[in-house]
Amino acid sequence: xxxxxxxxxxxxxxxxxxxxxxxxxxxxxxxxxxxxxxxxxxxxxxxxxxxxxxxxxxxxxxxxxxxxxxxxxxxxxxxxxxxxxxxxxxxxxxxxx
Amino acid sequence: xxxxxxxxxxxxxxxxxxxxxxxxxxxxxxxxxxxxxxxxxxxxxxxxxxxxxxxxxxxxxxxxxxxxxxxxxxxxxxxxxxxxxxxxxxxxxxxxxxxxxxxxxxxxxxxxxxxxxxxxxxxxxxxxxxxxxxxxx
Numbered sequence: 149x150x151x152x153x154x155x156x157x158x159x160x161x162x163x164x165x166x167x168x169x170x171x172x173x174x175x176x177x178x179x180x181x182x183x184x185x186x187x188x189x190x191x192x193x194x195x196x197x198x199x200x201x202x203x204x205x206x207x208x209x210x211x212x213x214x215x216x217x218x219x220x221x222x223x224x225x226x227x228x229x230x231x232x233x234x235x236x237x238x239x240x241x242x243x244x245x
Numbered sequence: 246x247x248x249x250x251x252x253x254x255x256x257x258x259x260x261x262x263x264x265x266x267x268x269x270x271x272x273x274x275x276x277x278x279x280x281x282x283x284x285x286x287x288x289x290x291x292x293x294x295x296x297x298x299x300x301x302x303x304x305x306x307x308x309x310x311x312x313x314x315x316x317x318x319x320x321x322x323x324x325x326x327x328x329x330x331x332x333x334x335x336x337x338x339x340x341x342x343x344x345x346x347x348x349x350x351x352x353x354x355x356x357x358x359x360x361x362x363x364x365x366x367x368x369x370x371x372x373x374x375x376x377x378x379x380x381x382x
Contacts, residue, residue, distance in 0.1 A: 154252055169285065175252045175268050182274040183264070187382065204276070206311055206381040207345060212352045213309040213381035214345035217328025236381050238276060238311070241264040 184239040192228040193237060200226050201243035208234040276311065280304055280376035287325075287371045292340060292362040297348065302356040304376050311381045312351045314358065316342055316372035325373065339363055340370050351381065 154175040157163035161170040168177060180202065184195055187208075195201060205222050207214040213236070223230045224239075231237055250271040253259040257266035264273055280302075282288045292298040304310060315325040318338025326334070332344040341361045343349050348359030356376060362368050 173252075173269060176255065178254060178268055180275050181264055181267065181270065182276070185274075204311060204313075208309075208382055209345045210350070212345065212350035213312070215328065215342075215349065215351070216311055216313045218332055218344055220329045220334070236311075238379070241273070243265075 178242065181241045182238060183241045185237070187234075187236040188231065189235075190231065190233045192230050193239070194228055195224075195239050197239075197241070197243065198226055199243045200224055202240045203229055204238040204240075205229075205231060206236045207232065208236065277378040278375050279306070279310070279378040280374075282373060287373045290360055290370050290372065292360050292368050292370055294362060294365050294367055297343070297359050297361045299348070300358040300360070300372075302358070302374065302376075303354060304351075304356060305354050306376075306378070308353055309351055309381045311377040311379050312356050313375040313377075314342065314356075314372060315374070316340070316358075316360070317370055320368040320370045323371075325371070337363060340368055342372075351376075 155163050155171055156173040157166050158170050158172050203224055204216045205219060206216055207219055219232050221232050229237055229239055251259050252268040253266055254268055290298050290300050313327060315327045316331045317324060318326050318331060318340060320340060331342040333341050341363060343359040343361055350357055360370055
């Protein structure tokens with residue numbers, strides 16, 4: 149018996165033949181799952197995951213947002229995400245670096 | 246009684262309590278891509294020698310979204326960088342994407358990219374972006 153797969157393609161694409169990049173969901177392809185979302189000033193955010201997770205950060209300035217990853221001083225270890233001033237962060241369950 | 250929709254990763258039990266064991270779990274939020282370039286194809290902008298060029302991408306989400314941008318630092322190489330690296334990073338390229346405060350920003354309606362040509366000749370810069378349906382504030 150073959151294996152079972154759940155797939156949803158994006159609008160306009162054939163789910164049976166399209167490339168992986170044109171899928172919305174596939175049980176064979178992992179997706180980012182939010183662990184912690186927050187915002188704050190310079191300092192550390194304890195994430196409690198015991199491994200180094202994937203993360204996005206974006207800075208705010210003048211009422212606007214920056215592109216993800218533009219702050220060279222942001223870092224993450226197995227305990228804390230370290231951020232700069234006026235930063236929004238998304239910490240994901242993906243990780244293991 | 247709440248209903249939950251879960252898909253476990255291959256080899257993992259869908260009854261697992263470890264969030265890492267799931268492709269999808271309706272109890273866990275996920276960032277969502279709402280906009281990419283047309284036809285999911287890298288876009289190009291021509292930047293004159295020693296000048297800047299502004300690209301405005303309308304998203305009209307009504308809130309400031311997370312955005313990710315990839316661009317060539319050395320046009321024509323096909324090597325794309327993102328984040329701090331395309332703002333200059335530790336090695337300024339032929340082209341720089343100016344940082345927030347210097348021109349590039351995202352607001353509730355548009356993603357505005359300002360490319361600076363650091364050379365004495367015109368450059369055609371390729372770039373790609375993801376706009377997420379998730380707040381950056």
